[in-house]
Amino acid sequence: MGKIKRLLLDTLKPLKGLSIIDIAKEIVDMEGLGRVTIKVDEMDVETVTLSIIVEGDDIDFEKLKAALEERGVVIHSIDEVTAEKE
Structure with missing residues (x-):
């Protein structure tokens, strides 16, 4: 099965909460x-x-989604995905 290498997510977060800097540092x-x-x-x-772009060797979408939700970020849509063969 292929591996997800890049995702572009349309998301929403409360104004009060973690900054985008903190979210990026924790998620990366x-x-x-x-x-x-x-x-x-x-x-x-x-x-x-x-708009959140994540890139990596093997992105686990479910873990990423859970991590974002723990930080108050809700995914509206997956706007772009890049996958490659293993």
């Missing part, structure tokens, strides 16, 4: 990840819409 330490890029797309009164 996950097994299989090598790079995390977070961009603020929109700010509302209570929420922030983020």
